[in-house]
Amino acid sequence: MAEQDVDDVRNKLETGSARDVREAVRAGAWRTTTHGLARGFVQANVAIVPEAYALDFMRFCHRNPKPCPLLDVTDTGDPEFRQIAPGSDVRTDLSEYSVYRDGELAAEPGDIRDLWREDLVAFAMGCSLSFDQILLDHGIDVAHLDRPGGRIAVYTSGLQCAAAGPFEGPMVVSMRPIPRHQLDRVIEVTSRYPATHGGPVHVGDPREIGIDDPDKVDWGAPAVVGPEDETVFWGCGVTPQAVAMAARLPLMITHKTGHMLLTDLRLKELAQ
Amino acid sequence: MAEQDVDDVRNKLETGSARDVREAVRAGAWRTTTHGLARGFVQANVAIVPEAYALDFMRFCHRNPKPCPLLDVTDTGDPEFRQIAPGSDVRTDLSEYSVYRDGELAAEPGDIRDLWREDLVAFAMGCSLSFDQILLDHGIDVAHLDRPGGRIAVYTSGLQCAAAGPFEGPMVVSMRPIPRHQLDRVIEVTSRYPATHGGPVHVGDPREIGIDDPDKVDWGAPAVVGPEDETVFWGCGVTPQAVAMAARLPLMITHKTGHMLLTDLRLKELAQ
Numbered sequence: 001m002a003e004q005d006v007d008d009v010r011n012k013l014e015t016g017s018a019r020d021v022r023e024a025v026r027a028g029a030w031r032t033t034t035h036g037l038a039r040g041f042v043q044a045n046v047a048i049v050p051e052a053y054a055l056d057f058m059r060f061c062h063r064n065p066k067p068c069p070l071l072d073v074t075d076t077g078d079p080e081f082r083q084i085a086p087g088s089d090v091r092t093d094l095s096e097y098s099v100y101r102d103g104e105l106a107a108e109p110g111d112i113r114d115l116w117r118e119d120l121v122a123f124a125m126g127c128s129l130s131f132d133q134i135l136l137d138h139g140i141d142v143a144h145l146d147r148p149g150g151r152i153a154v155y156t157s158g159l160q161c162a163a164a165g166p167f168e169g170p171m172v173v174s175m176r177p178i179p180r181h182q183l184d185r186v187i188e189v190t191s192r193y194p195a196t197h198g199g200p201v202h203v204g205d206p207r208e209i210g211i212d213d214p215d216k217v218d219w220g221a222p223a224v225v226g227p228e229d230e231t232v233f234w235g236c237g238v239t240p241q242a243v244a245m246a247a248r249l250p251l252m253i254t255h256k257t258g259h260m261l262l263t264d265l266r267l268k269e270l271a272q
Numbered sequence: 273m274a275e276q277d278v279d280d281v282r283n284k285l286e287t288g289s290a291r292d293v294r295e296a297v298r299a300g301a302w303r304t305t306t307h308g309l310a311r312g313f314v315q316a317n318v319a320i321v322p323e324a325y326a327l328d329f330m331r332f333c334h335r336n337p338k339p340c341p342l343l344d345v346t347d348t349g350d351p352e353f354r355q356i357a358p359g360s361d362v363r364t365d366l367s368e369y370s371v372y373r374d375g376e377l378a379a380e381p382g383d384i385r386d387l388w389r390e391d392l393v394a395f396a397m398g399c400s401l402s403f404d405q406i407l408l409d410h411g412i413d414v415a416h417l418d419r420p421g422g423r424i425a426v427y428t429s430g431l432q433c434a435a436a437g438p439f440e441g442p443m444v445v446s447m448r449p450i451p452r453h454q455l456d457r458v459i460e461v462t463s464r465y466p467a468t469h470g471g472p473v474h475v476g477d478p479r480e481i482g483i484d485d486p487d488k489v490d491w492g493a494p495a496v497v498g499p500e501d502e503t504v505f506w507g508c509g510v511t512p513q514a515v516a517m518a519a520r521l522p523l524m525i526t527h528k529t530g531h532m533l534l535t536d537l538r539l540k541e542l543a544q
Binding site for chain 2: 062072
């Protein structure tokens with residue numbers, strides 16, 4: 001597509017519904033990341049595993065709700081998220097996928113129809129794109145969103161997840177510098193949204209959760225922490241992916257970073 | 273035990289911890305219902321199913337959080353609820369169990385050590401005993417608690433649960449008459465506790481949710497609805513049991529009504 005056409009589609013999808021985005025992706029009319037699309041709708045991380053691992057994976061999510069806030073799980077072999085995205089098809093509705101075999105990245109296809117099997121189970125989990133929107137809606141300054149690509153500082157922390165079967169390991173966390181005078185408000189607001197990682201898992205010195213050098217990120221880009229800022233850490237949706245990779249499942253398929261599932265849930269519905 | 277001894281134990285356990293109650297039950301020192309014990313701690317419904325059904329049962333709970341607010345799930349074959357009751361043993365820590373075979377009540381033993389199998393998975397779900405305590409703590413009149421035994425009006429409603437595998441069927445609901453001037457407050461308070469059924473599923477005319485004669489309860493006892501009262505309905509923890517019975521699992525074990533699992537969770541921790 002020419003650049004102008006991409007801009008036209010983007011403009012349309014930014015104000016469109018989640019279903020509009022899913023249909024555009026399915027039709028091949030949108031092939032890049034979903035940041036900023038279908039404003040007000042919840043975007044989700046996706047992980048697809050064979051049924052033999054699904055019960056343990058679901059237990060892992062339930063035991064670690066901050067990094068893995070489970071929004072929906074499909075029936076075995078059913079590619080539709082019936083609760084959060086009726087009419088969706090997880091084989092075609094993400095613009096890019098990551099396919100892992102035995103824990104190694106094997107392919108990044110634009111759809112997974114040829115990989116689908118009757119024993120696969122798909123999980124959708126809350127993600128931090130939605131989270132950032134909540135902060136913005138509440139008038140909180142989110143510095144990383146002003147940077148090109150909106151890349152955020154993400155670390156493998158020293159906090160251990162509660163294990164479930166083969167799924168175990170450290171919690172991956174995202175860090176946002178928050179102006180000290182907004183700290184109470186940030187904790188209050190994010191705690192009301194358990195479906196998008198909830199309240200912080202840590203506030204303050206990164207070393208207390210095993211992050212010795214905040215300039216060395218594991219994903220994303222380091223943050224600029226001003227003199228008036230506190231470093232605030234939240235559970236991150238990379239956790240279940242990292243844990244499942246470490247478990248070296250024979251097959252696991254996820255969204256590619258930034259290429260999220262658009263759900264019919266609205267951010268405002270998620271508030272507790 | 274002599275009546276006086278039972279009263280002595282009750283007095284001790286009412287102000288004791290959840291662990292005290294579990295240990296008393298395990299030792300055979302407490303054999304009756306748990307209403308009023310370990311005040312401030314969350315009591316839970318328990319359902320134990322073979323692993324072959326556990327993924328579908330967990331999906332059912334996730335899709336129907338109001339009747340089935342999942343608090344914890346054990347590893348397969350592990351009798352300990354490690355998240356909500358470290359040191360617990362689900363084979364001995366309930367004072368009475370109901371054992372269902374092919375959907376029929378087969379026995380009501382005082383422990384299930386001889387029935388335990390390596391493929392069993394135990395689920396703990398929030399229950400309305402905790403719920404009533406929350407209402408009391410917030411100064412809301414709960415008429416049924418003034419009645420002997422605290423029996424509440426429970427109905428099979430016309431609301432359908434979201435199905436998962438063999439688990440499907442109507443939602444069982446509990447009804448409490450609430451003085452109209454406290455209605456807003458009741459909705460606000462209970463909505464903050466998703467782990468104990470959350471906010472109401474219906475307010476007003478019972479017929480709108482398929483309950484044609486409120487005097488004909490399916491469990492418990494009919495309520496006295498005063499002229500200033502509104503009838504308010506919540507999802508009820510009987511739902512997963514009813515649905516699992518209807519699915520005619522070869523084996524399912526639950527707590528016997530009123531004989532709950534005492535968890536280390538405190539009611540105040542559950543507030544969102």
